[in-house]
Amino acid sequence: MRCDRCELEAVVDQPYRQAHLCKSHFLASVEGRVRRELHRQLPGFPGGTVAVALSGGKDSVVTLELASRYFSRRPGVRLVAITVDEGIADYRTASLRAAAACAERLEIEHRIVRSEDALGTTTDAAALELPMLAPCSFCGVWRRQLLNQSARDVGADVLLLGFNLDDLAQTVLMNLARGELPRLLRMAPHTRRQPGLIPRAAPLAAIPEREVYLYARLAALQFDHSECPHATRAARNEFREVLWRLEDAIPGTRQALLRTRERLLPLLETAYGGTRAGVCSECGEPATGTLCRACSYRTRARTATRPAATARAPRGFEHSLEVGDSAE
Numbered sequence: 043m044r045c046d047r048c049e050l051e052a053v054v055d056q057p058y059r060q061a062h063l064c065k066s067h068f069l070a071s072v073e074g075r076v077r078r079e080l081h082r083q084l085p086g087f088p089g090g091t092v093a094v095a096l097s098g099g100k101d102s103v104v105t106l107e108l109a110s111r112y113f114s115r116r117p118g119v120r121l122v123a124i125t126v127d128e129g130i131a132d133y134r135t136a137s138l139r140a141a142a143a144c145a146e147r148l149e150i151e152h153r154i155v156r157s158e159d160a161l162g163t164t165t166d167a168a169a170l171e172l173p174m175l176a177p178c179s180f181c182g183v184w185r186r187q188l189l190n191q192s193a194r195d196v197g198a199d200v201l202l203l204g205f206n207l208d209d210l211a212q213t214v215l216m217n218l219a220r221g222e223l224p225r226l227l228r229m230a231p232h233t234r235r236q237p238g239l240i241p242r243a244a245p246l247a248a249i250p251e252r253e254v255y256l257y258a259r260l261a262a263l264q265f266d267h268s269e270c271p272h273a274t275r276a277a278r279n280e281f282r283e284v285l286w287r288l289e290d291a292i293p294g295t296r297q298a299l300l301r302t303r304e305r306l307l308p309l310l311e312t313a314y315g316g317t318r319a320g321v322c323s324e325c326g327e328p329a330t331g332t333l334c335r336a337c338s339y340r341t342r343a344r345t346a347t348r349p350a351a352t353a354r355a356p357r358g359f360e361h362s363l364e365v366g367d368s369a370e
């Protein structure tokens with residue numbers, strides 16, 4: 043198969059736009075789409091501090107690499123990479139190493155936040171205390187809160203996340219399937235500021251997961267390949283598989299799901315935009331009830347009687363709606 047733009051052999055086919063690209067045209071096409079996405083999601087960005095969530099997996103490494111190129115041409119922008127160590131044995135050690143190496147190579151300030159220090163627990167510990175829940179449910183909530191707090195601590199104006207096209211399309215599909223319409227409004231990329239929350243942007247929103255991986259390999263970026271041992275229990279896996287089948291049969295389904303959300307946004311804003319979040323009585327972070335979701339999971343873990351380790355419930359709908367790492 044030849045590249046559509048030159049005579050060289052194609053390294054990728056893109057059925058959703060009926061294109062085939064060689065290595066150099068593919069790399070340029072990813073970089074161009076990410077540039078356009080950043081322009082679109084951060085129109086007229088005046089400069090300031092940009093925090094980037096960096097787990098060390100392919101998505102976050104590509105995000106940091108391309109954000110660093112994009113913002114290096116702009117004066118008055120400070121980049122800070124933030125890594126959350128959730129406390130997952132045999133997994134986070136390698137990804138933390140990859141994250142640190144990436145930040146060091148790009149000469150970007152790097153902060154590491156440990157769940158154990160910040161929350162007094164870890165994902166591994168809570169997985170034993172709450173075996174009836176898929177660990178992604180509390181892990182994702184805790185990670186989002188720690189990322190938000192750290193981004194706020196460094197004075198960030200925006201927080202970049204490594205969500206790719208597949209991640210975001212899965213989130214839209216999950217929220218639609220559950221009738222969780224307010225979450226469609228609250229998910230990244232953000233179109234409005236919410237009190238206490240650093241707006242989140244997703245530079246890889248137009249790039250399918252397969253192409254993020256290919257980009258990282260072809261651009262010789264070092265990233266961690268390991269998969270979280272808890273990821274198999276995430277309900278998101280079901281949606282991932284359904285979406286693969288849909289995309290295979292109807293190329294462009296993922297982009298269509300993102301367009302659906304964008305078209306719904308004005309209606310969702312009218313219906314739910316007026317609901318202002320309160321403040322958690324325990325930690326002071328934004329919350330829709332008395333306790334934020336992070337504190338309510340912490341309380342459940344603290345007060346749980348530790349059951350036998352084998353007592354696991356099947357996968358359910360109790361999950362984090364923005365699990366990024368399960369796809370990293």
Ligand code: SF4
Binds near residue numbers: 128179182271
């Ligand atoms: S897959 Fe991600 S969200 Fe789920 S437990 Fe592992 S690190 Fe946490």
Ligand SMILES: [Zn+2]
Binds near residue numbers: 045047048050063064
């Ligand atoms: Zn070419």
Ligand SMILES: [Zn+2]
Binds near residue numbers: 333334338
């Ligand atoms: Zn709280």
